[in-house]
Amino acid sequence: MALSTDSAMTSPVANPMIPVPWRVQKARRETRDTFTLTLRPANGEPLPAFAPGQFNMLYLFGVGEVAISISGDPADQENLVHTIRAVGTVTRPMQRLKRGAVLGVRGPFGSPWPVEEAEGNDVVIVAGGLGLAPLRPALYRLLAHRQQYGRIVLLYGARTPRDLLYQRSLDQWQTRSGIEVAYTVDAAAEDWRGNVGVVTTLISKARFDPVHTTAMICGPEVMMRYVIMELEKLGVTDENIFISMERNMKCAIGFCGHCQFGPTFVCKDGPVFRYDRIEPFFKLRGV
Amino acid sequence: MAEESNNLPSVTYTLEREHLHQLFDVLTGKGYRLLGPAVRDGAIVYDELTAPSDLPVGWTDEQDGGRYRLKKRADDAVFGFVVGPHSWKKFLHPPALRLWQLRREGDGFTVIQEEAESPKYAFIGVRACELHAIAIQDKVFLESxxxxxxxxIRREGCFIVAVNCGQAGGTCFCVSMNTGPRATSGFDLALTEAMEGERHYFVVEVGSPAGADALSEISHRESQADEETTAERIVADTARQMGREMDATGIKELLYRNYEHPRWNDVASRCLTCANCTxxxxxxxxxxxxxxxxxxxxxAERWRKWDSCFTLDFSxxxxxxxxxxxxxxxxQWMTHKLATWFDQFGSSGCVGCGRCITWCPVAIDITEEVRAIRETESKKDSAGD
Amino acid sequence: METLERLIEEHPFCHGMEKGYLELLVGCASNARFDAGQYVFRQGEEANHFYLVRHGKVAIEIHAQERGAIILQTVGEGDVIGWSWLVPPHRWMFDARAVEQTRAIALDGECLRRKCEEDHNLGYELLKRFAYLMAKRMEAARLQLINIHGPLD
Known part of the structure; x- marks a missing residue:
């Protein structure tokens, strides 16, 4: 039987399946295996505005496509900033792109960090490794509306000092009044003046009011698990903890099934989840 | 329209077997591409049809866990079998499909515009469980x-001729899943095949204006009371013949409670992760x-190809x-079908067609797996009494 | 002594400790200051103290001939350095080096061991606190072991 579908139900993205050409405005090496691309529309065709925490699908002509979180300032919608780890068949050649090169972009997709809901609260941001990239837009938003929040704490862990992302920004944020920044590494040589140890060790030392805190966490799942335990121990409730999940994302629009996580699709129900809503599944293995 | 036809329509029509070809001719004349069951390589699959003679006339199938055989029937029934390895998703959600083409232009690229025209499929012989399956995929692709x-574009132009099952297969359990054997909605025309002595006819229900329109061009008449009764009896008999059964009460909660259960290890020791079931x-x-x-x-092109959660690459x-x-x-597969699907799409992801049981090379039976998990719970409960 | 008592009482390690035990601790305590680069102790030396860090930063490290010093962990304000004083053979297992100027309260381990032997309740009180500390350190070490901040290559 024929079916008529309501055309009002179409998505906010014009055709969410087709990449739109964007041009590399700036390519910058971050660490030995990460780099940041700043993109602008190649033919004036903009994408819908993104919210902190969302991601795009970046396409390298003929090679393939990868899901990459947006790591730029949400107040600047003209430039799309992505920090990418060169690990696969698509991201390795992407690392060699120079200014002027063209990429395909689809997006933005996914759920945002609760930056507005967090107003009035203290905000604790905990990042592990590349997990700082999807949290940076949230941090920009918090800083732009600094007076709307209580204390803001950024805790960040990386493997070694040379794996620390955005180190210049970290130091700037650290000296900026009203935001507490602490970062740590897993291992370091003698000349390192910073902290050594896992990111969880920073939590109990940070100053915030656990009862009125919104926590935003992004990093490997195991890191998030231990961070959540530490926050819960201090009295932060699960409704106030938000985590960004990573799963294999191919279509980004809920059709391909790859990013299923229990009853959710990470691409459209996530990647940012309120912890209490996925807690039973987050605690299971192999889901 | 679909909702209204949930109740039995007050009027049914009778189409004689000898006039079935008119349905094919009328639909072909309206520009539809006719697709339906046909015998190929020892199985009944879905393929192009031109006339009723392309249908598996006089054939039936025997099905059990890991087993499928075609057998000659003693009569010339047109739809005297159940479902085979194919389903209609191969047309609506093709196994390999080009999503787009891009042409390199300068240092950038442009989209090669392709004509998007409805293929105008007419599906002949869609079973009740399959109508439910199509409705479920509609939710995935059109209502999310x-x-x-x-x-x-494939779905919108579809004309669906449903067939109420005149027999159940050895792995069928549509009654348990509340999806059959009677087609209640989602069709343009629904047929019940009846053979009584020398008589061979179809009782036809109309499910849409398009169905009524097509029927108006075919030789038919209002059914007599005894014909209606016969059709009712045939479907009722089928409902009593189900080869399998699954207690679906509280199934979502049952599986959510049992993510950790020894039965998963047991089934894993048998499962070959071949992906046939998917x-x-x-x-x-x-x-x-x-x-x-x-x-x-x-x-450059992007192709979409069926994939399976049974592969390592998938996750x-x-x-x-x-x-x-x-x-x-x-x-993942079983809890998706029977539990998380409810949260994602508001219904079960299983329609009780039995294909995953029949086509599993080691005869893993989803109804048996559910039963095993349920039984340990009821044992625990009774132990607590 | 007044000040030392207050400093000990306020240190997280001593939170909730009975007054009498605090007094015993004060009896074994002294102020300590380490300049940046100065070693608090070195591996193999006799371990007769532990330290309640008041502020600053100390690196716990291992010196490997060919790789130089490898920092295993840094500790700072509110942390404790050292439990080798408690466990035979009472020798430091690692180096501890002040990364920046660090102030701490040094507790005399010999003195405390003696008092713990005399008063097992005190011994239990201290062991509970050290057991917690050691469990936290071990948890952190295990998490470091698996590179929780990023996937392995």
């Missing part, structure tokens, strides 16, 4: 946050994408697969 234009399942929709270029590298994120063991992957 995004709409799949490729599915939409390929034959009429609701499984997972796919992967492949990006390719021509040899010159000037044209791969940098560093490894999330569902690394057979246990993880079988549990």
């Amino acid at each position: 946050k995004y709409i799949d234009p490729m599915y939409k 390929m034959v399942c009429p609701t499984c929709f997972c796919a992967t994408v492949e990006d390719v270029t021509d040899l010159a590298g000037d044209t 791969y994120v940098h560093g490894g697969s999330v569902r690394a063991t057979t246990k993880d992957r079988y549990r």
